[in-house]
Amino acid sequence: MEYARQVAQEEGVSMNQFFVTAIAEKVSALKTEAFFRERAARASEYPGDALADWLAASPHVPPMPGDELPPGYSD
Numbered sequence: 697m698e699y700a701r702q703v704a705q706e707e708g709v710s711m712n713q714f715f716v717t718a719i720a721e722k723v724s725a726l727k728t729e730a731f732f733r734e735r736a737a738r739a740s741e742y743p744g745d746a747l748a749d750w751l752a753a754s755p756h757v758p759p760m761p762g763d764e765l766p767p768g769y770s771d
């Protein structure tokens with residue numbers, strides 16, 4: 697509780713506002729998780745490997761300026 701009070705003070709909000717914001721963030725995270733679970737379930741319904749087919753149909757062009765991987769990056 698003391699840490700929550702300290703964070704609220706650092707953020708310049710009341711404890712009530714801090715808690716309301718924290719709850720809203722948690723609800724948003726749960727809704728996002730549910731959205732992606734639902735999307736993943738639908739994706740598995742498609743026959744074959746639709747993602748691999750889609751990627752294979754994508755053009756093979758170099759990345760646009762600013763979209764390059766950072767130097768020294770490896771998978």
